[in-house]
Amino acid sequence: MKKWRKEILIHAPIEYVWPFFYGSLEKKKIIFPKVINEEFIHQTEQVVGSIIKQSYQIGSITEHYEITIRKYTNEQNYKKFQENFLLNNRFRMTIDYELESKNDTTTKFIYTSLNKPKNPLLSIFQLFGSDEVVQSFMERTKDSIEAAYKEEFQIDAL
Template sequence: MKWTEERLIDAPIEVVWSLFEEEQAKRIMPKVVENRWLEKKPEVKGSTYEQTYQEGKRNETYVVEIVEYKNTDHLKHKSIQFQLARAFEMNLTFTMEKVSEQQTKFIYAGSNKGINFLGRAMLKLGSKVNGNQVIYDFLDRVEQEALHDYKVLN
């Protein structure tokens, strides 16, 4: 499963970008219980952290690697990858482009690939509608949190 979705957010690029600091993860990914740095490199790319995710009563912990990172005045970009439940390889990309002082284009792209029989079977059985809903819910949360932070700043 692959996706790319865009959303215009009525908040400055720095406000939206701040939501993608590892310490802010719970705000935009409510099932994330904890992020703990394993290795934080000065250039950020190549840094790793341990993420704990809760699904129902079960917690899953895995290592996330930041594979791409760019932070300029007009463009912010971060790509991460990790294996979830030893069944899926996840690649997620978050890109923000400055449209104006008060507007940001947010691009959320990713892929979810089954890495063993169980993972491939679960992806085939899963509903594309449900997968798309998860993506739209994430875009909604990012927009809501960015608008909230922008209002608090003004």
């Protein structure tokens, strides 16, 4: 089992940042460019327990994942979305996207990923894993959301 946890500040209000993680496929594609479609297979009133079929494009291959929403919080200054899915039929992924409002123009984004292999032998390969992919995702997310925010509100500098 491998766990990553990273934090980064995004210079945009929490209500602007939230739809990039939950609710807007158009915005989600900005930070997850390989996601091509999402549709609810099962939707609960409280969101937790809902299942989303997500289509993901890798080169010429389209993969489909069933994502189960395990946690969901949508408060004024704190938002959290936890998803769980099976990656390539090899790893049980649990990912938390947390947003905390620091002030009217800054949001702390906390990413936590827990990768649990179905086959214990795959745990050995995780020992050599680095956080480069996670760090790159965090920086790309920050840059993409801040650029979209600047463009939408015609802000010169944050």
